[in-house]
Amino acid sequence: MSTNDLRHPVRAALAVFAAVSLLGACGGTSTDIDVTDAWARTSAAVANAGAAYMEIVNGSETADALIAATVDPSVAASVEMHETVAMASGSDTTMGGGMESVTTMAGEMMEMRPVDRIDIPAGESVSLEPGGFHLMFIDLVEPLETGTTITLTLTFEGSGEKVVTADVLETAP
Amino acid sequence: MRAVHRVTFCVGLVVAGVVLGSCGEAELQGAVRTPPLEVAPVSLPDESGRAVAMTAPDDQLLLVYFGYTSCPDICPTTMSDLSVAIDGLPTELADRVTVAMVTLDPERDTGEVLTGYLGHFFNESLALRTTDTDELTTATSAFGVQFEVEDHAPGESYQVAHTAVTFVVDDSGTVVVEWPFGFESEAMTADMEVLLKEF
Numbered sequence: 001m002s003t004n005d006l007r008h009p010v011r012a013a014l015a016v017f018a019a020v021s022l023l024g025a026c027g028g029t030s031t032d033i034d035v036t037d038a039w040a041r042t043s044a045a046v047a048n049a050g051a052a053y054m055e056i057v058n059g060s061e062t063a064d065a066l067i068a069a070t071v072d073p074s075v076a077a078s079v080e081m082h083e084t085v086a087m088a089s090g091s092d093t094t095m096g097g098g099m100e101s102v103t104t105m106a107g108e109m110m111e112m113r114p115v116d117r118i119d120i121p122a123g124e125s126v127s128l129e130p131g132g133f134h135l136m137f138i139d140l141v142e143p144l145e146t147g148t149t150i151t152l153t154l155t156f157e158g159s160g161e162k163v164v165t166a167d168v169l170e171t172a173p
Numbered sequence: 174m175r176a177v178h179r180v181t182f183c184v185g186l187v188v189a190g191v192v193l194g195s196c197g198e199a200e201l202q203g204a205v206r207t208p209p210l211e212v213a214p215v216s217l218p219d220e221s222g223r224a225v226a227m228t229a230p231d232d233q234l235l236l237v238y239f240g241y242t243s244c245p246d247i248c249p250t251t252m253s254d255l256s257v258a259i260d261g262l263p264t265e266l267a268d269r270v271t272v273a274m275v276t277l278d279p280e281r282d283t284g285e286v287l288t289g290y291l292g293h294f295f296n297e298s299l300a301l302r303t304t305d306t307d308e309l310t311t312a313t314s315a316f317g318v319q320f321e322v323e324d325h326a327p328g329e330s331y332q333v334a335h336t337a338v339t340f341v342v343d344d345s346g347t348v349v350v351e352w353p354f355g356f357e358s359e360a361m362t363a364d365m366e367v368l369l370k371e372f
Contacts, residue, residue, distance in 0.1 A: 041249050044293030046286045049245035084246050087334060107353050109319045110247050111334030130250040131355050137245065138330065171253055 032060030033120065033159045037173055038152070038166035040137075043144040050076065050137035050144050052152060052166050056118075057125040060159075066118040068155040069135045075150055077139035082112045084131050112136070117157070130172065144168045200367045202360040203341070203350035212237075213346020215315045217275060217301040217308065220284035225273070225299055227315075228346035232372040233269040234365060235299075235342040239318045239335060241278035242290040247337045247354055252294040255339060258361035259295070266369045273299035275312060277320045277333050316340055316348070341368065 038054035058064050069079045086108040110131075118133050120126050128134050135152070137144075144150070150166045167173070212227040219225050229235035236255060240248035252274070259267050272295050276282035279302050282290075287300040303309050313320060318336040325331035337354040341364070350364050 041253065042293075043249070044242070044290045046289035047242055047249070047293075049243045051245040051249070082246070107336055107338045107351075109321065109334045110337045110354060111321075112244075112246065112332055130246060134246050171257060 032062075033058055033064055033156050033162060035154065035162060035164045038164045039169045039173055040144055040150050040166045042146045042168050042170055043140060045143045047143070048139050050140050051130075052079075052135040052137070052150065053128045053130065053172070054164065054166065055125055055127050056120050058120040058122055061122050062158060063122045064120045064156050064158040066120065066154055067116070067157050070153045070155075071137065071150060074141055076137035076141060078137075079152070080136045080138060081115045081118060081133070082136045083115050083133050084110055084112050087111055120156070146170055201350050201364050203352045203356060203364050205350055206348065210316065210340075210348040211346055212315050212340075212342060212348060215312045217303055217312055220288050220300050220302070225301060226346070227273075227312075227342055229271065229342055229344045231344050232369075233271065233344060234349075234368060236270065236272045237275065237316065237340040237342055238272070238338075239275045239277055239313060239316070239320065240337070241276055241333050241335070242282050242286055243278065243330075244333070249294075251337060251339060251354060252291075254356070254358045255361065256294045257358040258365065261358065261362035262365060262369075266366065269369055270365060271297060271299060273301055275301040275309075277309070277313075277335050278322065279304045279309070341365070343368065344372070 034057040036055045036057065038052065040050055040052040043050045056066060066081065069081060071079050087110070115133070118126060118128070126133070146168055148168045150168065152164045152166055154162045154164055156162060215227040216224040217227075227235065227237060238248075238251060238255070240251070242248070252272075255272055259270050259272075262270065272291070274287065274291055276287050282302060284300060284302055287302055291298040291300050303312075312318075318338070320333055320335040322333050323331040339352040339356075339361075340348045341350045341352070343349045349368055352361055352364075
């Protein structure tokens, strides 16, 4: 392509488009998943459970999913992916079968459900946050102490493994 | 002339509205029930076995939460939010607030575990635990709390689904405001300031 060619507006635009497309293709190998703000809540010495949270950004045009998470056995026995959800029944039922009691429920029950995958749609980000999706540490070996970090290995269905460092914090960053 | 009168009337209403809006209970941001729950008759044992009534000492507030320590998400998030909310109060007001956590999982939460857990979040707190199922359900019913312990074999890990509301109880044993899960710490602090200044 000569410089003269670029003077033609359409050709110039095509050239730019081609260059951008090439750049895009180079950058977009298998990992367009970015994980930010990974953190785990500090845990009480007596607690055997903990949780980690993060923001997962899918910068690609292909849907992906978090399908597994692991941690070194020196941190916890295992890691499970969970979602905290409000159970269907609750807020407008009454206690004791109705007849004598008039106490209204104080809101829905919350429970955790293990999930097999956390979908990360193309071009979107998904938050793992308190009260929603989280990674649960089962049988913590040591308490999680503020100021330390935890290394998590995340497995994504499409883009493979990603190692993430989570800060141990008192409260959400 | 009529138009002028109408304008004056409207201004009058606006002034009345502002005055009403700026005083009394309307300032609370949490959920207020009518009629309020009365929980004074409920008592549960603390770690030493002493019965603790669900009323705050004079001119103080008792924040009551039902949960369990093996809960990784909801319970520590709530405890942390409460801790931040209390820290947001001036010391003289913070000294008049006590957190009480009632375990819904006495099987795993021994008195020692529950006390240690609360000590992670608060300088002072009440660890309430009973292994008497009737005594526990009497307490949960009074607060309108539901819970469900997952079926499990001995030694197997399990969860407890539960109502995740913090109840703010005054010195007469009345639940004056309720904070659902996820309620902002700043709003909790503001609610406590309103209530403590009313005494």
